[in-house]
Amino acid sequence: MDYKAFIQEQINSIRETVGDSIAINALSGGVDSSVVTVLGHRGLGDRLKTVFIDNDLMRKGEPERVVKIFAGLGIPVQLVDAKAEFLGALKGLTDPEEKRNAVTNTFYSKVFGRLVRETGAKFLLHGTILTDIEETVAGIKRQHNILAQLGIDPEKEYGYKVLEPLQTLRKDGVRKVAKILGLQAEIAKRIPFPGPALATRIVGEVTKERLETVREATAIVEEELGKSRAFQYLAVLLNDKATGIRDNKREFGQIVVVRCINSVDARIATVTKIPWDKLNRISNRITSIKGVNRCLYDLTPKPPATVEYV
Numbered sequence: 001m002d003y004k005a006f007i008q009e010q011i012n013s014i015r016e017t018v019g020d021s022i023a024i025n026a027l028s029g030g031v032d033s034s035v036v037t038v039l040g041h042r043g044l045g046d047r048l049k050t051v052f053i054d055n056d057l058m059r060k061g062e063p064e065r066v067v068k069i070f071a072g073l074g075i076p077v078q079l080v081d082a083k084a085e086f087l088g089a090l091k092g093l094t095d096p097e098e099k100r101n102a103v104t105n106t107f108y109s110k111v112f113g114r115l116v117r118e119t120g121a122k123f124l125l126h127g128t129i130l131t132d133i134e135e136t137v138a139g140i141k142r143q144h145n146i147l148a149q150l151g152i153d154p155e156k157e158y159g160y161k162v163l164e165p166l167q168t169l170r171k172d173g174v175r176k177v178a179k180i181l182g183l184q185a186e187i188a189k190r191i192p193f194p195g196p197a198l199a200t201r202i203v204g205e206v207t208k209e210r211l212e213t214v215r216e217a218t219a220i221v222e223e224e225l226g227k228s229r230a231f232q233y234l235a236v237l238l239n240d241k242a243t244g245i246r247d248n249k250r251e252f253g254q255i256v257v258v259r260c261i262n263s264v265d266a267r268i269a270t271v272t273k274i275p276w277d278k279l280n281r282i283s284n285r286i287t288s289i290k291g292v293n294r295c296l297y298d299l300t301p302k303p304p305a306t307v308e309y310v
């Protein structure tokens, strides 16, 4: 595939479709939305409004970090604080699909709807890739970012048209495009992170406290496995508890699962063989998080498991 030609085609197509209107896009800092931001910005300049919606479900320090990286590229990103709205929508929910729907609806109709009205945007640029579409259409999982493929008309439901310039690429293709566009390795090589973010890594209810636990565990796993060259690594907070010992006392504590996989595009995955010493180090660090007294390593390939837990 000629990626340079692909880039030019997408820039031209965005420019032609949007015309003199305004477009908006939400940047998460993942490689998909980052590539879309650069393509959109090249096509539309300041007629593309890029926002980073802080839903309180992101990794540690992520919102500020992403805004800073794009400022360095000359692309202004507006940071939108929607933490309370997302946590409110997730309150009391434990069913995986209900949690995903709550994130989708809060994102598209509430927060985005408001931003679209404020900016007068008629178009939304979105980083949907081919794998998202295939898995959603196959009914394996409702991805956060698929609307048209499910027969939902965003113009009718939410008041804007969605453009998906990456919908013919898989993750490896997006990374190649990112590199050609000059995105730094931190972005171009970044491991995948799901749209509903840490909500997919908390089994059971998403609360402020549980988010802090999984956010801390995620930071540890990413730091320890950053050089592993694995496709993806993550931490999950289970809804179960187990007995343990802390400060010579019995403690009924939380359980964190560490998952690390090899894959090309996340459609199938095998488990990474992590050296025992490394696993021990991760376990020691994770069980020093407040209230966590057990750390497990997930040995399940995909299938039968999926990558995320929700």
Ligand code: XMP
Pocket (backbone or CB within 6 Å): 141, 142, 143, 144, 145, 192, 193, 194, 195, 196, 200, 232, 266, 267, 302, 305, 306, 307, 308, 309
């Ligand atoms: P699963 O859990 O379905 O994940 O095996 C496959 C890959 O997709 C990511 N993932 C998502 N990405 N929105 C996204 O943008 C989502 O709703 C979503 N759910 C899962 C996951 O991290 C893995 O790389």
